[in-house]
Amino acid sequence: MCGITGYIGKREAYPIVIKGLQRLEYRGYDSAGLMLYNQDETSVFKTKGKVVDLEAIVSEENRHGNICIGHTRWATHGVPNDVNSHPHVSNSGDLTIIHNGIIENYDTIKNELVQRGYQFKSDTDTEVLVNLIEEVQIQEKCPIAKAVQLALNDVIGAYAIAVFDKKEPNKLVAAKLGSPLAIGIGENNEEFFIASDASPFIEYTKNAIYLQDEELAVIEKNTAVEVRKIHDDSSVEPEIHALKLNLAQIEKEGFDHFMLKEIYEQPKAIIDTYRGRLLPNEGIIRMAGVEEYIDRFKSANRIIIIACGTSWHAGLVAEYLFEDLARIPVEVEYASEFRYRNPIITEKDVVIAISQSGETADSLAAIKMAKEAGAYVFGVCNVVGSSIARESHSGAYTHAGPEIGVASTKAFTTQITLLTLIALKLGKEKGNLSNSDFHAYLQNMELIPAKLEKILAQNDLIKEIASGFSDTPSCLFLGRGYNFPVALEGALKLKEISYIHAEGYPAAEMKHGPIALIEDDYPVIVVAINKGHYEKVVSNIQEIKSRKGKIIAVVTEGDVTVKEMADYAIEIPEVDEALSPLLTTIPLQLLSYHVAVLRGCNVDQPRNLAKSVTVE
Ligand code: M6R
16 A cells, blocks of 8 residues: 655666656555755655656656655545645655555644644645644654654554655654565665555665664665664664565566466466475475474464455465364454454464555454464565564465566465465375375376466467456356355455456356346356366356356366356366466466456556555
8 A cells, every 4th residue: 555665866866766656556546746856955756647647747858856755645544636645745845745544643743743733735644644744743852753753653544645844854764563674775875765565776776774663764864774663763673675566577578468377477487486496206285484383383273364355365265275174173263253253262373464565454453463362473475574464373375476467467376375285284284185195196296387377378368258258347256165155255356357247156156046036148267177166157157147147167078968068167277276376377267357457447456445454
């Protein structure tokens, strides 16, 4: 939610920040803005809309200066308009701020500031924060860094901020609690970059500090980064990380959209997930994060899976995996419900938190609660060093690489890959899986990427099928067993990027209500592979057919029965039922992608959404 970036150094700052904002646009795209400092003056440009709209309002002659901070917004407080866009400037005009997060007690602070004569132009919590910092600076007669530190001790909420004070123009002050913030360190400390993730500065430096919660950094040109604790101003020795990210990973590389690129990356992403872990020749699965706590896993009364959105769907697949292969009872919880439900958590529970970004506010709060209740928490995250990864007792990264399209694709299949490895490992350790079954699974897992390539090769066919129902206002996705969560995920993918209303259901539930929707040509996408409850799904398809619905079926290669009934069929290679979600998901991703493109939707940046949801 919201991306922030900034530059201080010797180069023209504007192009660096504009490019950085484009890379961070996945975090929110309701509005964009920046502040440039040049010849003792600050200029602020901001507008409702995207970074391209921002570029259009900054004329060539205004694009100069060596200090710039910029923001791309996902609106929380105040509608998306020019005034509510960031940066925000203090009443004196000296201080400028960009902010990702929420100040929960902004209303109380605002009332106090209003009584002291402060005026506000916007409805945002951020304008309150910058004026609070100004008021502290005036009262304490202190430098900007001290004023930021003192002011932040008065606020409740989450933030990643950068503050610039015209009176101390060689520095930026950055601080973090809850929202991510990286600082890129240029050669000889001559220049510095700040950003919500490292993507805005990877072509300039590979050295970065990831601020930790409750830390504040004073970033001074030609000097160094000084990090301090917000609550007591004590000094912290920052850890400098060598970035592994490269430019190709964050560019489209010839694909029309990031989503399509990321769909196509799945064979490699899955290999990256299981590399070094899945060892069929040795007949083992190696996972340090599980092995370290193997007794907790083996003696668990139950596994509670906490996640949101697509990650929650991966959790539902894991429910089938853990119960089926390892015989451990599983509950899958929406993090937002779990954290407010007064749930029963015991020390015998293992909590698995699944999150691509590792920053989802509800998931983070839920695992903190579970930890306090004594549960052991295992994190499944993609973003290395993210809050959920750090907050978990142990965990494993999916290594999917950056996922920039707002719609999750490779994040989902790599989460399932990782969860399958854990379920197989526990199944073996607990003696629920025979040696031969375990070995067969290891070998079959290794075949998944090649099978996935065969599905991707059907892209043209899937595009043609998409054109057959892209104008529908509504449709259903059905699946059973392991493929019920796949149906849910298929429906989520379609609705979030094409704005077609879609629902996922267990196929057998259809006759308890949704069947009423079916009329001539109503599209129903059915996962009907030859494993699990194939015959029962065939009966469900029959029920749709007799009501003249349009059937788009995902079937196993060589299928005859369903193919004869379906209007369209997409074949996937033969696969174990437990591994099938890794394949059946792909046609549904491609169908949604093509439908959305045909409808002229912004596939990578669907309306009202943001990639990482750092507010509850
Ligand atoms: O980063 P997370 O996995 O915690 O995000 C959770 C959801 O916001 C996310 O999965 C969302 O539903 C997808 N981007 C939708 O495609």
